[in-house]
Amino acid sequence: MNAPDILEDAERHCSKTGVRLTPLRRRVLELVARANAPVKAYDLLSQIDRANASAKPPTVYRALDFLIDAGLVHRVEALNAFVACPQAGHGHAAVLYICEACTKVTEVQGARPGQEHKPRSFTVKRSVIEHYGRCANCQ
Amino acid sequence: MNAPDILEDAERHCSKTGVRLTPLRRRVLELVARANAPVKAYDLLSQIDRANASAKPPTVYRALDFLIDAGLVHRVEALNAFVACPQAGHGHAAVLYICEACTKVTEVQGARPGQEHKPRSFTVKRSVIEHYGRCANCQ
DNA sequence: TTCCGGATGTGATAACATAACAAAATGCAA
DNA sequence: TTGCATTTTGTTATGTTATCACATCCGGAA
Known part of the structure; x- marks a missing residue:
């Protein structure tokens, strides 16, 4: 965007x-x-x-x-x-994919992602989810 | 541990x-x-x-x-x-649940978690996954 | 106009992290 | 065991990131 x-x-x-x-x-x-x-x-x-x-x-x-x-x-x-944030207001459940070669960041709006193995009764207020690697153009 | x-x-x-x-x-x-x-x-x-x-x-x-x-x-x-890290050597795919009330950290070993909506052809080298909130004892 | 609260200005300093080079310890081959 | 290369640690300095505390400004309500 x-x-x-x-x-x-x-x-x-x-x-x-x-x-x-x-x-x-x-x-x-x-x-x-x-x-x-x-x-x-x-x-x-x-x-x-x-x-x-x-x-x-x-x-x-x-x-x-x-x-x-x-x-x-x-x-x-x-x-x-x-x-x-490319989508104002949806800022709180973002997952970021950060290319370490070209620095480009791709944001994905996920529905409370990354909690596959959440401990019982843990209440998540805020999540930091950042994936570092290489984007499609920088393989 | x-x-x-x-x-x-x-x-x-x-x-x-x-x-x-x-x-x-x-x-x-x-x-x-x-x-x-x-x-x-x-x-x-x-x-x-x-x-x-x-x-x-x-x-x-x-x-x-x-x-x-x-x-x-x-x-x-x-x-x-x-x-x-409670499990030496499994340190690279960790998901952390951090209680903001008691500061206790629970670590979960996930198999490359949090990538539900990964962009096509993005190669993940390293992930930072931190959930902040309240643990079972601090609700 | 006066007061109030939010926003910004200002100087100082706290907190976090690394660069660059020196010295010491360690392992290993001759 | 001596010498050499490598790794680890010491040391000084500085760079980078972030906040505190207090002053000032500015717009709107009373």
Whole structure:
């Protein structure tokens, strides 16, 4: 999914849910979406910084936290990086396939996946499911 | 699984596979195993430090890297922490259930789990599967 | 207008991790 | 057993990731 579509989807999602997509947050989302790969927080920071010299780490981490809560961005835990969610609001049961050759991330919406052998009575609140390997183009 | 059993299992595994469990590595494994919860690298460092004032970050990170490669320890990606693997050598397809109330981690050995909707021709090298929630005792 | 709450600015620092090179220990062949 | 290669550990420094605490700004309700 490309950046303009993601942004449009995000706008729609936010106005529907009453979530405030401020200019700063929108800018961060745009940078994440345009990247087409997992982006580091400090890379975002330096990009913001070109327009807004006052940007500091909390600026970008706060925006990212907001976008993650809103289901617009995922955190890639094993990379300490962030990707835009192609489907606003479906962000909480995502499975990520991350190609280590081309860095492309494919997101799959799974219905509570990966719990085949869940211990009895364990209640899952949040799942981190990241598969690393090679995509079809990079075999 | 308790710490002595994990260590014993690790010893057996290492002598069988020719892997060198040096005193330092054994000490780190012991500390991770005794914790019964995910441990931070710098916490390990300060514990080592009491016996060995020369311990520095690379000391513990190197030992952890070794133990992870040997399948004796898992890294919990979303916590930046480490847990002992209860079954030496089966370390590479683990699914972790992490209770956010009591911090207890239950490990399940799954046969390449969580890939229900894998994109065509994606080759998975490594998977990170971490479920956060509440265990049976902490509902 | 005044107050309030959410958002952002700002400086400092905490927490996590690795690079690069030195020294010591270990295993092994001659 | 000596010498050499390899692995492991020590050491200094620094890079990277993330948060805290407090100040300021800004829009809307009273």
